[in-house]
Amino acid sequence: MKRTKIKSLLSAEGSLGSVCLKGWIKTRRDAKSFSFIELNDGSCLENIQVIADANMDNYETVKKLTTGSAVSVVGEMASSPGKEQTWEIHAKEIEVFNFAPEDYPLQKKRHSDEFLRTIGHLRPRTNKYGATFRIRSELAFAVHQFFHSQGFICIHTPIITGSDCEGAGELFQVTALNLENPPKNDGHVDYTRDFFGKPANLTVSGQLEAELMALALGDVYTFGPTFRAEDSNTSRHMAEFWMVEPEMAFCDLSGNMDHAEAFIKYITDYIMTHCGSDLSLFARFVDKMLMETLETITSAEFIRIPYKKAIEILVSVKNRFEYPVDFGRDLQTEHERFLAETYFKQPLIVYDYPKSIKPFYMRVNDDDQTVAAMDVIVPRIGEIIGGSQREERIDVLEQRMKETGINPSDYWWYLDSRKYGSVYHSGYGVGFERLMMLLTGISNVRDVIPFPRTPGNIEF
RNA sequence: UCCCCAGUAGCUCAGCAGGCAGAGCAGGUGGCUGUUAACCACCGCGUCCGUGGUUCGAAUCCGCGCUGGGGAGCCA
Structure with a gap:
C-alpha cells in the first residue's frame, strides 16, 4: 500500500x-x-x-x-x-x-538548545528543529525563485580558490601534500609539488568570480558554502556557512539598494505565506515579537541614510553606547541595533561609508572620502546585507589595491574585467543563516543549520 | 583570541555562610481514564566536569585545566 x-x-x-x-x-x-x-x-x-x-x-x-x-x-x-x-x-x-530503547535522549518535554546541540544527530526529530529545517528548505527555494523570477542566472563559483588574500578573515588551506612529511625547498614547503602547484584555500566569498560572470551574463547570483577559519566564538559566526551573492551589471548603488530591499521583502513574504504552521511555533515559543517584526519588514519602506547622517544621529545620543562614535569608525553592533530597534524601529540602509574602513573593490565616490557601500540593517540582527557599487575604473582600482596592501598582479584576471568593456556594476552578500535567524527569531546561528561547524566542533 | 558566567541523576534544576546528595520530568511496576506534555501510588537512579591544594571533614573554599553559554573583536 x-x-x-x-x-x-x-x-x-x-x-x-x-x-x-x-x-x-x-x-x-x-x-x-x-x-x-x-x-x-x-x-x-x-x-x-x-x-x-x-x-x-x-x-x-x-x-x-x-x-x-x-x-x-x-x-x-x-x-x-x-x-x-x-x-x-x-x-x-x-x-x-x-523500538527506541528507554535511553532515547529526546523526552516529551522541552530540552535546552545547548543539550540538543550535543545530539545533533537526533535534534531534527524535535518539533522546533523539524520546523527550522523545513523553513530552511523553503527559504532556499524562495531565494532561487526570487532571482529566477527576475531573470538572474544562477552560477556556481569555485569552492577551492588560489587567491590567498581576499581580505575577509582567515582561510582554510587545502592541500594534497602529506602534512607529516611535506616536500621542502630551502627549508620551506614546496608548493610547486602540491596539487595545484601553488597554495590553495577554501573560498571566503564568491564575489570576485561573480563579478566576472555578471560582466558577461548581466544579472547573476551565487548561493553556496563559504568558509572562514576565524577563531570566533559567538552566536553569529560559524566556520562553514552559506551565502547568497547577487551581482548586477549596469546597476548603481541606488539600484543595488532597491534590489536588496526587494529581496528581503520577497523572502519574508514567501515564508509568511508558505510556512505559517512552522512559523507559529517560533512566534509562540522563541520570539513573541516575531510576526510583528516580519510584518514591519514587508510593509515599511526601508529608511535610507548616508553614513554621515547615521553618525550625526548616534553622536546626538549621549551616554548610551559602550563604544565611541565618530566619522571614520565603523558602526558597532550596538549602534546598528539602536538605529533599527530604537530610533527608526524598522529596517534601514546606511550607505556611503568612509573608504578607510571598506575593502578595495568598492567604488570611490566623487568626494574621495567615501565609497558607494551600503549595509541593510534590521532589528535584532544588525547588518544582514552588505554590498556596494564596484570600482569599475581600472586606475582607481589598482590604486586602491595598493593602498590596502593587495598585489594587483595576483588579480590580473579581475583587473582584465576592467580593461575590456568595463561597466558600472553592483552587488551584495547575504548570510543565509542570518536570514534564517531573522525569519525564525532563533538567536544562535548554530541552531539554524543541521550540523554546525565552529572552532573545536566537527562532530556529526 | 579577550572579558564575564556556568558544569550536581537520562533531561531541567535546587543544594554552596564546609558536616550522611535532593525535587520535577523521563524509566520500571500497579491502578484509573476518548486520552491531549494525561492522571494517582510505589520503585530504582549519582566519578557532584577533571586535577592539585586548604581542612578533622569539600558538591560547597582556592589554583590549574577541560567543556558549554553570554558579550567583544572579526564579519555573514
Missing part, C-alpha cells in the same frame, strides 16, 4: 479512507481498551493521532511502543471526537520497524 504523508493527509478536504502512514512515535497514552499514539513523519509540524484497539493481533507489542520508535500504520482516517485534532486514524495494522 502506498504511503501517505501526514502533511497531505491533514490538508485533504475530507477523509482519505484507508491509508498507510510511516513515521516515528512522539508519545503514546493508554486508555482502558485502546492506546493513543501520536505519530510524526517530518512532513509537517503536526502529528496524527492513531487509535490502536486492544483487540488488535499485536496489541501487546503496541503497548510496548516508546517515544522515538518507528512504525508503519495502516488504518481508516476518521473524524476525531477529541478536542485537539480534527482527524485521527483507526489502526488496522501496526508494523514496528524498530
